[in-house]
Amino acid sequence: MINGMLGFLVAAVLIPLLVNEAGDLVPSLARCLLRWGARHIGQADQAARYEEEWLADLDRVPGKLTKLLHACGVVARSVPRLRAQFHPEGRRARLFGVLAGRVMDRTAKRLAAAPGIGATLQHVAELLVPQFADHCFIDLVQGGVLIRSVARHTGDWTPPAGTWARAGEQIRYPQGHFCQQAMECLETVLVADFAKEDRPAPSAPSAATSQRVGLTSIIAAPLYTRGVLLGVISVARSGLTNRAEPHYSPADRDLFRTVASWAGTAIDNANPPEASPLTALATCVSYRRPVPARAAPPASSRPFPQPHPSPQSPSSGTSPYPVLAAAP
Amino acid sequence: MALSRVTPATLDVLEALMGPGEELYGLKIARNAGRKTGSVYPILARLEEAGWVESCWEREERGERGPRRRFYRLNPDGLAAARALLTERRGAVRQRTGRRAPVRSPIPVAELRLSWAAR
Numbered sequence: 001m002i003n004g005m006l007g008f009l010v011a012a013v014l015i016p017l018l019v020n021e022a023g024d025l026v027p028s029l030a031r032c033l034l035r036w037g038a039r040h041i042g043q044a045d046q047a048a049r050y051e052e053e054w055l056a057d058l059d060r061v062p063g064k065l066t067k068l069l070h071a072c073g074v075v076a077r078s079v080p081r082l083r084a085q086f087h088p089e090g091r092r093a094r095l096f097g098v099l100a101g102r103v104m105d106r107t108a109k110r111l112a113a114a115p116g117i118g119a120t121l122q123h124v125a126e127l128l129v130p131q132f133a134d135h136c137f138i139d140l141v142q143g144g145v146l147i148r149s150v151a152r153h154t155g156d157w158t159p160p161a162g163t164w165a166r167a168g169e170q171i172r173y174p175q176g177h178f179c180q181q182a183m184e185c186l187e188t189v190l191v192a193d194f195a196k197e198d199r200p201a202p203s204a205p206s207a208a209t210s211q212r213v214g215l216t217s218i219i220a221a222p223l224y225t226r227g228v229l230l231g232v233i234s235v236a237r238s239g240l241t242n243r244a245e246p247h248y249s250p251a252d253r254d255l256f257r258t259v260a261s262w263a264g265t266a267i268d269n270a271n272p273p274e275a276s277p278l279t280a281l282a283t284c285v286s287y288r289r290p291v292p293a294r295a296a297p298p299a300s301s302r303p304f305p306q307p308h309p310s311p312q313s314p315s316s317g318t319s320p321y322p323v324l325a326a327a328p
Numbered sequence: 329m330a331l332s333r334v335t336p337a338t339l340d341v342l343e344a345l346m347g348p349g350e351e352l353y354g355l356k357i358a359r360n361a362g363r364k365t366g367s368v369y370p371i372l373a374r375l376e377e378a379g380w381v382e383s384c385w386e387r388e389e390r391g392e393r394g395p396r397r398r399f400y401r402l403n404p405d406g407l408a409a410a411r412a413l414l415t416e417r418r419g420a421v422r423q424r425t426g427r428r429a430p431v432r433s434p435i436p437v438a439e440l441r442l443s444w445a446a447r
Contacts, residue, residue, distance in 0.1 A: 050369070052395045052396060052398075053353075053354060053398040054354075055394075055395035056353070056386070056394070056395035056396055056398070057353060057354050057355040057397065059395070061355065073366040074365055074366045075366075076366060077364060077366025077367050077370075078366045078369040078370055081367075082369065085370060086373075131333075242377065242378065
């Protein structure tokens, strides 16, 4: 009898009371959740702004449980992204998350599938601009001189004629230039703050354009595969885009070193065997065939890499490359 | 200024911002764009950072107390840039009013009846 009465009390009174109470608590729980999420964006002014904005939007969400689901969605999706956007460290982490994950994966796949040297170079530049850089240059050694093979810029911007070398033009880097340094030392060179470093430019109009476009940071890496220097790849950030992090970090340099390494391998793979003596040698040893004579340089844009004289010991003083020695 | 990343959700939000109505706030934009609210706020922040979108607080009416809404609108430069981007990516600018299209049966009703009659 007593058990029956207790069961009736629980079923008819207590459970409806609890459900009613919980229903009233859910909207305030949603508000607490949004306040908590806004505080975790990272910046005090942004936190205050989003707290008020989200609470105002929450008032217009119908229902009680729906309010809680809406708040959960905002906290789960918006807070990490806004935090990454407003917090520099978080942004760097996001950049690495994206680049090291999806983009790097895509880079490797696309480079592996690239049909020819021209397509390979274009793929590399397209993957770097504008996600990672505002400008990307790929210079390849062809017939003993350095030829600009790709010059890609963010948006529709193009440098004025006669300033920065365009695709197909020969380029000469002076001593102390980051690209020259990258090729000479076979190391990835980071110019973290371009304004603070006194770096020589290939020409006065080139330096003036760098000033005008507001170059902020640069990375240059050698394209070096199997003892052969193929050229140099460089990326730069400038005032053309408003980035939260306008300067490259040492972590960016390490990432770019990997991209350059893959690009070098892809370019080497895209070369016909007769164009690369080492590739031809490796192929002939594998198949026990005589080594073919090296083909004459065609007029097309195939790079003809020069064997590096001493890759392990960077030269001091005179440059081992004809192109570098000819620089003013 | 160019957007650093353009996703399909970004294009949907731009279409929603180009739609009718002056008082467009986060929740309304999300509904018009057909996207989750949580993914719309970061996109609006990016558009604002790029200088395409301007936002302002709702005016406080007398006697009304509580949190204010934040209204978003494309500025003239952003409008032109958004129009160009949408035309480039989608061919044209679609109107988004928030009304959902009537749900249609994937198979016409007449065909359904015929198939049942055949049994």
